[in-house]
Structures are given as structure tokens and as C-alpha cells.
Amino acid sequence: MSETLANLSSESRQFPPPEALAAAANVKADAYEEAAGDRLAFWATQADRLTWAKKWDQVLDWSNPPFAKWFVGGELNIAYNCVDRHVEAGRGDRVAIHWEGEPGDTRTITYAELLKLVSQAANTLTDLGVGAGDRVAIYMPMIPEAAVAMLACARVGATHSVVFGGFSVSALSTRIQDADAKLVITADGGYRRGKPSALKPTVDEAVAECPSIENVLVVRRTGQDVAWTDKDKWWHETVEQASPEHKAQAFDAEHPLFILYTSGTTGKPKGILHTTGGYLTQVSYTHNAVFDLKPDTDVYWCTADIGWVTGHSYIVYGPLSNGATQVMYEGTPDTPGRDRFWQIVDKYKVSILYTAPTLIRTMMKWGDDIPAGFDLSSLRVLGSVGEPINPEAWMWYRENIGRNRTPIVDTWWQTETGGVMISPLPGVTATKPGSAMTPLPGITADVVDDQAQSVPNGGGGFLVLRDPWPSMLRTIWGDDKRFLDTYWSRFGAGAGTGDEWIYFAGDGAKKDDDGALWLLGRVDDVMLVSGHNISTTEVESALVSHPSVAEAAVVGATDPTTGQAIVAFVIPRGNVDTEGDVGDQLTVDLRNHVAKTLGPIAKPRQIMLVPELPKTRSGKIMRRLLKDVAERRSLGDVTTLQDSAVMDLISAGMKTGKSED
Ligand code: ATP
Numbered sequence: 001m002s003e004t005l006a007n008l009s010s011e012s013r014q015f016p017p018p019e020a021l022a023a024a025a026n027v028k029a030d031a032y033e034e035a036a037g038d039r040l041a042f043w044a045t046q047a048d049r050l051t052w053a054k055k056w057d058q059v060l061d062w063s064n065p066p067f068a069k070w071f072v073g074g075e076l077n078i079a080y081n082c083v084d085r086h087v088e089a090g091r092g093d094r095v096a097i098h099w100e101g102e103p104g105d106t107r108t109i110t111y112a113e114l115l116k117l118v119s120q121a122a123n124t125l126t127d128l129g130v131g132a133g134d135r136v137a138i139y140m141p142m143i144p145e146a147a148v149a150m151l152a153c154a155r156v157g158a159t160h161s162v163v164f165g166g167f168s169v170s171a172l173s174t175r176i177q178d179a180d181a182k183l184v185i186t187a188d189g190g191y192r193r194g195k196p197s198a199l200k201p202t203v204d205e206a207v208a209e210c211p212s213i214e215n216v217l218v219v220r221r222t223g224q225d226v227a228w229t230d231k232d233k234w235w236h237e238t239v240e241q242a243s244p245e246h247k248a249q250a251f252d253a254e255h256p257l258f259i260l261y262t263s264g265t266t267g268k269p270k271g272i273l274h275t276t277g278g279y280l281t282q283v284s285y286t287h288n289a290v291f292d293l294k295p296d297t298d299v300y301w302c303t304a305d306i307g308w309v310t311g312h313s314y315i316v317y318g319p320l321s322n323g324a325t326q327v328m329y330e331g332t333p334d335t336p337g338r339d340r341f342w343q344i345v346d347k348y349k350v351s352i353l354y355t356a357p358t359l360i361r362t363m364m365k366w367g368d369d370i371p372a373g374f375d376l377s378s379l380r381v382l383g384s385v386g387e388p389i390n391p392e393a394w395m396w397y398r399e400n401i402g403r404n405r406t407p408i409v410d411t412w413w414q415t416e417t418g419g420v421m422i423s424p425l426p427g428v429t430a431t432k433p434g435s436a437m438t439p440l441p442g443i444t445a446d447v448v449d450d451q452a453q454s455v456p457n458g459g460g461g462f463l464v465l466r467d468p469w470p471s472m473l474r475t476i477w478g479d480d481k482r483f484l485d486t487y488w489s490r491f492g493a494g495a496g497t498g499d500e501w502i503y504f505a506g507d508g509a510k511k512d513d514d515g516a517l518w519l520l521g522r523v524d525d526v527m528l529v530s531g532h533n534i535s536t537t538e539v540e541s542a543l544v545s546h547p548s549v550a551e552a553a554v555v556g557a558t559d560p561t562t563g564q565a566i567v568a569f570v571i572p573r574g575n576v577d578t579e580g581d582v583g584d585q586l587t588v589d590l591r592n593h594v595a596k597t598l599g600p601i602a603k604p605r606q607i608m609l610v611p612e613l614p615k616t617r618s619g620k621i622m623r624r625l626l627k628d629v630a631e632r633r634s635l636g637d638v639t640t641l642q643d644s645a646v647m648d649l650i651s652a653g654m655k656t657g658k659s660e661d
């Protein structure tokens, strides 16, 4: 039988956990055995991390797959778990959020203050007629009120749908309509790239198309002029005047907590539904385990936006349920200068940093000397999420940010999985640069061929999850059929083969000779070159391993001889000259470099040096648009694209380009 997905690269570097961290780690190697021995008992133990108003009767009800119920019969309030209980335990003075505005203004919010804000906001929601079962759209900059708004919704049992603050009128209005939301919570604007960036006009236009919206609650952040209608209410005239007393009511473990749309890398976004008890159990457990969080001493910083699932699970619900102290930053990494992140790490003595490969590669492009100028000695765990991290970017992160001391956790998960699924444990795992390593305790992931057979070590195929997990999506909002079709109908019972329900993640992966997992990008992106299925990730990583390359994206373009041919788009590092013949020579060198690293089969037909790559607003490369360019088609759906000007530059057929922004 032919290979499902080729395994071309190999990696021999390996980094054991630092001894001191391993000795004091929150989670040790025995967790894997414990979970393997009795998976449901393991998750029940993790659910005991939370405070339940009523204990569950059954850990998992999987009698109607793929519709799972976790902690059946249990009741809890999420906001109580994230805020009140820390104050009741005497930790009200602990800082919950060190907030840093882009212009340099700051706020320090303790757990006691957070309780006041969330209670006031909950009272305002009740006044506005919002309660259990209603939907609320949140369209906000990265200010503390965004987290407060989410927690207030959870507190009153309303289901929030956070829409990333960079999205357009149509993206916002279709999401409001899809969820049939009653209320929008927004702000006049936020600061981005050194200036106020308005949000309210987008909301005004969207709300005009959304009759379900009864009220719009507006935080004043920038002070810019806003148009006003009788649906609009200022946050400072309502929430800040409301009573700070609010008694949280418990909700069923399966009460809907939020709807969140996937980032739209592959096509039309899906409204993913998450519920209460299982979700909080897994995000709380994984935040504690994967980052080895010590809430008394750590300062944690996740650089994601609250509009993505990473912001939901690892800025709001995970860290706050664990009583963490965290940094929240409003703006862009290059405002006012390209050292802003390292300034923040140094200023707040950040000890755990969680960011994305796109940012790491951008920092690589900007140059090593920028982080070198800062004291980063407070860092003790580094995380990555969102895309495969190329081994060289991983090494750059380790050397330049971790200073060869700190473990890196490359965490694989999705909006759909709610929480981290595959990741090293920083006190247990000897990591390999570029590998997410193994499923966490309690998670069963596998790589299978097209017959759903587990591939042997050294083989590649499709990433699947074989058992339900607590923070799994419950459905696609309003579209059970799409839920079944997208995730459950490719393999196993949902495909009509066998009794086992198998979740198909949509990503390719391989097992190396030791069984460690390597994510190979989306299955839709796999290239078929002369009969070989080659992953985009492996070719991109080979390109990034060349000292002149900061970022790369490859696609398979139709080719008369090979079926598909590899076309690569490459951003050179900051110090690399690409003018004229020098640039031409570089493209020749890069083609040879890939052939040498992965074998002649993976040698790109063509390399284009470009100044930028098309990315989604969450920073992920959109290969389908590059494929359109490579095949000289007109572009497909660009609505989730971050910067449409990038495509004009690339389509203009740039052969060489400057690496400046
Ligand atoms: P859509 O499903 O609408 O195309 P999306 O998949 O980009 O959007 P997310 O849920 O934000 O939306 O992203 C999850 C995907 O991100 C994963 O399926 C995987 O492709 C990629 N990903 C996330 N973390 C990692 C990681 N550590 N390694 C490799 N890939 C990752």
C-alpha cells in the first residue's frame, strides 16, 4: 500500500527538562500511567480542582455519540470558580491582571477588584434583560473589560460569542445573526500601532443589519467621537454605577458557555460550541500541567487576542480558574519599537510566556540583537501554539528567548478541542525541536492511514482522537449535520466502519522513530508530487533551516509532468540582501538546500522572495491564496485575510523584495 503522507525530515536534537523544574513539577510522569489505567477516573480527579455547587452523578455519557455529556448532573458557576473562590480563600489582594495599554498606560487589577467588576457587569446584564440561555456578542480591544464581559456572561449563564476586534462589518454581523445575539459589548476603540483604532462604527453598521440586538454596551477606551443611538449605553454609566454585590447561581455542567468561530484558515468559519463543566476542567488542568503554573510566584503572559480560542482558554478561563497572576497587553509587538515584548517581560518579570510561531518567526526576522538587550532571566517556561513550529524557529526561541535554559512546550490543539491535547510536560518530557511530542495524560491521539489503521513509528497520516475528552466541542452551533460531516464522518462509526467513533482533526501528522508526534499542517494543503504526498510543513521547515530565511510558505501548483510542483514563497531575514543577481542566487541556493535536506523529490520548482505572506487575523499563513497565485487564478475568499495589500504585492510576481514591513 502506498504511503499516506511522506516522512522526509529527521531530527536528532533533544532537550531534557531542567532538573530543578522536574523535581518540583506540578505533574510528573506517573500522570500518564494513572490516566491510562482509568481515563474517566483521571478526569474525575481533575474535575475536583473546581468548586462544584452540586457534584456530578456520571463522569461521561457517551451513549449518543458523537454528542458527549461530561460530568452529568453536576452544577457549577464558572465566574465563581475563576474569581470569587480565590477571594473567599483570602487571596483577594493577589494581582489577577497586570494590564499594559499600547500607549504605556497601565492598570493593576486584583482578584478582589475583579470580583467587583464582574459582579457589577453581571448586575448590568440582568438590568438589560440578559440571562441564562441568551447570547451576547463581544467585540472588544485587549482591555480588562473584555475578560470582565466574558466572565459576567458566564456568571449569569448567557452564552458569549467573542468576535475578534479586527473583523469587518460583515464578519461581525453574520456572527451576530448566526448566534441570534441580544446584546453587543464593545468599546469606542482600542490602540493599535500607535493610534486609536475605532470599533464602534463597525458595530453601528453591523447592528443596523441585526434586529435581534436590543442594546449595545460601550466601554470608553480611546475617547474618540462616537455616533450614538438609543440602543447604546456607556459602560461607565451602567456597569460602574451598578451594585458590586452579585450572588452567582450554579448552572448545569452542560450549560452552553460560549460559541467561537474558527479562525478561517481553510474556509468558512465554523461556530464551535463549548459548555461548562468539562471545558473548565480541562483548561484548568492543562494550564496547570503544561505551564507548570505556580500561582504564588509565577507571572504568566499569553500574547494571544481574546478573540481566539487561545485567549478564551489560556487568558481567561484557565489562568483565572487557577488563581494566576498574568500580564495582558493591548497592542502590537512593534509599537513603539520592536522590543516591546521583551520590555514587557523584563518589566513584569514574566516567568511563563505563551506565544505563536508567527510571532517567533517575526522576531527572528527582526534580528537577535533586539531580545539580546533585555534581562529575560525571569522566564522559566516558554509555549507555542497556532501552527507547526519549524525546528529552526524553535531553536531560535530556545536560544534567544529561553537562553538555553527554559523548556519549550509546543501545544497542539484547536478551537474545537477547547484545551491543549498534545504537548510536552515541562518537568517530564525530553523535547525535540518542532515536535508536539505526545498526547497529554487522559488524551488519546493517533496517526492513521486512510483505512483508519494506526501507522507505525516512522509513518505519516491523519491526526485523529480516539476517545472523547472533557473540553471537546459539543456541536457546531445550529448545525449538527456539519458537525457530523466535518469531524466524524471520515473514519470509524460515523463513516460506517466499526463501532468506534473517531474524531478527524483535519491535520496531517507523523510519528517519528520514537513515536513522538510531528504536526504536518492541514490535510487540505498536502502536495502530491510525482506520486508522493508531501507536507507543506516539512518543506517550509527545510527552508527556514537556511540561515537567510525567516519565513516560508509552500504550496502545490498544478504541473504537467509531476502532477503538482512545489512553489515556495520565502521571506528573507532582516540582514539579507536580495537585490538583483544576489536574490537570484539565493533562490538557487534555497532550492538546492531543500533537495539536500529532504531529498530531490521535495526540491521546489520555483521560489519567490516576498516581503510578507498572507495571514489570517490570528497570524496563520493562508496557503490557499498562495495556491491561487501559483496557479495564476483569481483569488478565493479573502475575508479572513489580515492585510489584503499583501496579495497585491505577491500577485505582482515580485521576484525579490525587501524584508522590511
Ligand atoms: P479553520 O478551521 O476555520 O480553517 P483554524 O483551523 O486555523 O481555522 P484554529 O482552531 O484557531 O482555527 O486553529 C487550529 C489549527 O491550528 C489546528 O488544527 C492546526 O492546524 C493548527 N495548530 C494549532 N496549534 C498547533 C501546533 N502546536 N502545531 C501544529 N499545528 C497547530
Ligand code: MG
Pocket (backbone or CB within 6 Å): 262, 414, 506
Ligand atoms: Mg481548523
